[in-house]
Amino acid sequence: MKKGLNTIFKATAIASMLAAGSSLAAPNTTIYGVLDTGLVYTHLNLDNGTDSTDTLSMGSGISKGSRWGLKGSEDINGAKVGFVLESGFDTDNGAYASAVGNRLFGREASVYASGRYGEIAAGRLQNLTAGFGSWGIAAKIISPFAHGWGGGYLGGYKTVFGFNSGRTDNALAYKTPTFGGATLYAAYSGKTDDLKNASGVENKSSSDRYGGLAATWKHSALTLFGSAEWIAWSNTAAATRKADDGYAFTLGGNYKFAPVMVFLAGQYFDNMNGLPTPYELTRLKKGTDAITKGWGVLAGAMFPALAGTFKASLGYRDAELVNDSDYEAKRISASLAYQYNLSKRTYLYAGASYIRDKMDFGRSETKPSEFSLVSGLCTSF
Template identity: 35%
Template sequence: MNKTLLHAASLAALTALATPATASDIQLYGVLDYGLSVQHREYVDGTDSTQSRMVSGQYIGSRVGLKGEEDLGNGLKAGFVLENGFSSDTGALGQGGRLFGRDARLYLDGDFGYLSFGRMGSMVGGNGPYARFGHVVSPFSCGWGDIGGHLQVVSLGYEFIDNAVAYTTPTFAGFDATVQYSFGTDTKKYGTGVEGKSSVERMASGAVRYRNDKMMVAFGVESINQAQPAADNAQLDDSFSWNLGANYDAGWAKFYGYAQVFESYAAAARTTTFALASGVDGWGVNVGVDVPAFGGTAKLGVGYGDFEGSRDSAMTMSTWQTAVGYTYALSRRTTLYTAADWIASDYSQSYKTEKPSATEDVVEFTVGIVHKF
């Protein structure tokens, strides 16, 4: 089925590109990211492991996409984005095997603002036009794979959401506002035709942002209505997070900061994941800097997170993360990157007893190349 859809989409794309009337309106684009990684892990039971591997999309997620736009007149435009995520080292579809897992969206853009429908990146994330807390608040965005980023020190919500509507207002004196709602966050988990029902997970979020030539500040709130009755059976309440992010370009360096307070998420910390069926509460902060160096950009990020069980305060984890990296552009389209990372997590004895295979320490080094087309 996926092959049939892919062939149909490819044929449609080639036909559109070959038609003179629409040739200037349709764009084919993509990213290929290949990295070589060595990662060492130590576990709470005293064991350890080391893995060397080729990885895809560590710096920028590998993808291929189609986008187009039509001018409707009077300052109004209609457009679409269809973006496929895949593993460049294997060719496998990403995002749970979806054909257009990164973006499948129709939008209207005009004096009234920017309105979209479909599958898209979440507001508290690093992908798509509505993301407010990704690469703009961290030198490593949400993370180069397991390296850097702030997902190690905050809650784990959704990177992409299905059945979504999102809207951003026009800018007034540097300010704009964004709202986003998903009628059913993940059709792979809940199926189709049930969105909007209490038996599926639904998400609502909103953010206010200020930007000028040197700085950006954003504040946002995300809430997740848990699927029922499964959440009640697990004693998991609805999730909430409060997010504050900023950056400042001083010319000689660019500074980043992100902080989050959250409650009742199913999990936190992407790499040394802290997860409880009845939910996790906590907070985290991540700071970083980009500095031009030797024709490229040197990066540094430091983060700390503190978590405990929503229903059991004896279950805890604290985690530190430090990452350094460097990018060097060979051209406008091709970039080399390298980074190293150290994560140290400390668990309560109760959590260690229940989950002896939990990861305690992680050290990783990666080097790779990205090409955009």
């Protein structure tokens, strides 16, 4: 795969140099960014004999992940060849965003080519059920909060789903042209994370591998999404060496009853290595075993009011350990947020979220809960 990526990068560079010396087309490059900073209050009760905690802190990327990036493209003989380089960071301390690790372009690093037969991309890309970047297509269709405000401040769909959608290294992705409102997608990664599994070999059982198929369909006020995703777990990692392949099936959509947009989605998942992070208040595991299965549903709405936009969602999840069904986690999640646009690029926001779990560990039961309040400012360039 690395040789293939190097070939693609070289071919793109050669094509760019040839185009620069001809009259085919002028290249187009854009610098862009998002800065989101706010305050977060959290009341956490783990129901484990310890006192509940109250925290107030500054947060980054609460409603949108803070980032800067470069996009460029040019037309070559009727096709478009381009790239996306996107870096995530925290505005409260200037560090790399924790979600992308120690990567300069951890949010996305890709080259692509598109034309009459669709689009193909290669590099560090998003899972098809993610809610950000060029290839994360699901979240904005199935949830008013897209991928979740800032990875856990308010309840996006990952709060109640079981597939931990994010980004993958060494990825190839393809989407078809749109026919009759329908678009098909396919993605594959032979090694999903070079940093966490440096010793793993690409396209071998020593590495986690990912594959996904998805489709979207839009007609008038209705937009639908469906996907089937697969993960072959590394047989060298202690947490997954005995786990079967993981699967997740997601179906959802939205409908606009002007001016209100409603959302509904569901997911079934099996053989997942833990539930999506950082959303677990208490981990569902038995010893070191955290391989889970279950289902989740989410309903939401988005509507204008008070000169701004309100977003609301309500979700439920029922999960258990694959190897011991007495270990269960049931969850309800509710969120409400308000956004007020100061301009086309800048808005104020405020929101509240409540999560309550019922954790059953065979002979014991706990009911941890979390209540959060957020408020901040987001601007883009």
